[in-house]
Amino acid sequence: MLPRHARIVARLLERLPGVGERTAARYVLHLLAAEPALSLALAKALEELHERVRPCERCGNLAEVEPGAPASPLLCEVCADSRRDPTLLCVVARVQDLSAIERSGAMRGRYFVLGKLVSPLEGVGPDDLPLDLLKQRIVDEGIREVIVATPPSVDGEATALLLSRELATTGAAVSRIASGVPHGSDLEFADQVTLGRAIAGRR
Amino acid sequence: MLPRHARIVARLLERLPGVGERTAARYVLHLLAAEPALSLALAKALEELHERVRPCERCGNLAEVEPGAPASPLLCEVCADSRRDPTLLCVVARVQDLSAIERSGAMRGRYFVLGKLVSPLEGVGPDDLPLDLLKQRIVDEGIREVIVATPPSVDGEATALLLSRELATTGAAVSRIASGVPHGSDLEFADQVTLGRAIAGRR
Numbered sequence: 001m002l003p004r005h006a007r008i009v010a011r012l013l014e015r016l017p018g019v020g021e022r023t024a025a026r027y028v029l030h031l032l033a034a035e036p037a038l039s040l041a042l043a044k045a046l047e048e049l050h051e052r053v054r055p056c057e058r059c060g061n062l063a064e065v066e067p068g069a070p071a072s073p074l075l076c077e078v079c080a081d082s083r084r085d086p087t088l089l090c091v092v093a094r095v096q097d098l099s100a101i102e103r104s105g106a107m108r109g110r111y112f113v114l115g116k117l118v119s120p121l122e123g124v125g126p127d128d129l130p131l132d133l134l135k136q137r138i139v140d141e142g143i144r145e146v147i148v149a150t151p152p153s154v155d156g157e158a159t160a161l162l163l164s165r166e167l168a169t170t171g172a173a174v175s176r177i178a179s180g181v182p183h184g185s186d187l188e189f190a191d192q193v194t195l196g197r198a199i200a201g202r203r
Numbered sequence: 204m205l206p207r208h209a210r211i212v213a214r215l216l217e218r219l220p221g222v223g224e225r226t227a228a229r230y231v232l233h234l235l236a237a238e239p240a241l242s243l244a245l246a247k248a249l250e251e252l253h254e255r256v257r258p259c260e261r262c263g264n265l266a267e268v269e270p271g272a273p274a275s276p277l278l279c280e281v282c283a284d285s286r287r288d289p290t291l292l293c294v295v296a297r298v299q300d301l302s303a304i305e306r307s308g309a310m311r312g313r314y315f316v317l318g319k320l321v322s323p324l325e326g327v328g329p330d331d332l333p334l335d336l337l338k339q340r341i342v343d344e345g346i347r348e349v350i351v352a353t354p355p356s357v358d359g360e361a362t363a364l365l366l367s368r369e370l371a372t373t374g375a376a377v378s379r380i381a382s383g384v385p386h387g388s389d390l391e392f393a394d395q396v397t398l399g400r401a402i403a404g405r406r
Binding site: 032 | 204205206207208209211212215216218219220221225226228229230231232233234235236237239241242243244245246247248249250251252253255256265266267279280298299302305
């Protein structure tokens with residue numbers, strides 16, 4: 001049985017995905033056996049996490065808040081990268097999916113993070129998605145092609161269908177990543193080759 | 204690619220046992236998607252971890268430092284529990300092993316945490332172990348039986364052998380936890396050493 005304060009730390013670590021009671025206790029014992037500097041560095045870094053890392057105001061990706069720099073608009077690395085194709089936009093559900101696609105190196109354009117998928121079961125309808133923002137951006141930036149990279153799940157496909165209809169008025173071509181991605185899997189854990197092929201084989 | 208500060212947090216989380224690059228990134232993204240309160244609570248708890256949790260001055264187990272209470276000597280829950288058999292002492296290598304034995308509920312006595320095992324390969328000799336402290340405690344507290352619960356590994360067995368020799372002068376009986384086939388396991392898949400020990404240690 002861990003001392004009370006160690007249990008408090010363990011209970012908080014259990015809120016991380018996939019961390020159970022045993023794993024949390026293991027983490028705490030490891031931290032206690034290590035130099036205090038590790039726990040203190042982690043404490044300091046976590047304290048600043050939400051201040052220093054915020055959503056990109058253009059695409060919803062994570063962006064670093066530079067202490068000295070003028071704050072508006074806050075742009076992520078991808079949006080700030082002028083070598084990106086400004087006419088190509090990839091729509092993803094989550095930041096994790098954006099990171100996975102970036103790792104594949106197959107996307108030359110920029111992104112738009114939806115934040116959620118339409119889901120009748122969870123009561124998420126088309127009105128809950130930032131469709132107006134997306135359309136506005138496509139028009140404002142003269143986007144010529146939108147690649148819909150929502151996951152190959154029921155909700156992901158429903159969202160892709162919704163987008164292909166909704167974005168028809170913008171004049172941009174709407175494509176869908178190919179089903180090289182195994183059905184029902186999570187984009188975050190797809191390997192780079194699979195993701196690269198899915199993007200190259202879009203239709 | 205995570206923003207710089209998120210990578211700093213991820214890099215620190217990678218120092219936890221069994222946490223690789225992917226898992227650390229997953230933890231950070233989860234924290235960023237959750238309320239800032241979770242990161243802040245974790246930060247605060249980690250900041251105080253080494254102040255609030257210290258080794259028990261008697262046995263080496265983890266003990267809670269009570270802010271108000273007189274600090275010396277700092278005792279863990281087991282040492283502070285007067286219902287424990289004061290004549291029975293269990294010697295373990297690590298706090299983790301102590302916790303595992305406590306969970307079994309099979310130990311009525313108290314503990315002594317060695318902190319390490321003799322290991323010729325890692326250059327840990329008998330002089331690196333707190334043998335004098337252990338002997339002193341056995342004599343001072345009138346311990347009658349010492350149960351050596353070091354792991355059934357090469358280093359654990361070497362340490363057990365060393366203890367049985369070193370503690371002979373204290374007058375306490377020295378026993379060794381049984382090694383054999385684990386409960387609920389399949390004989391077919393037990394390794395040869397385990398089966399050999401199970402047969403040699405029959406009773």
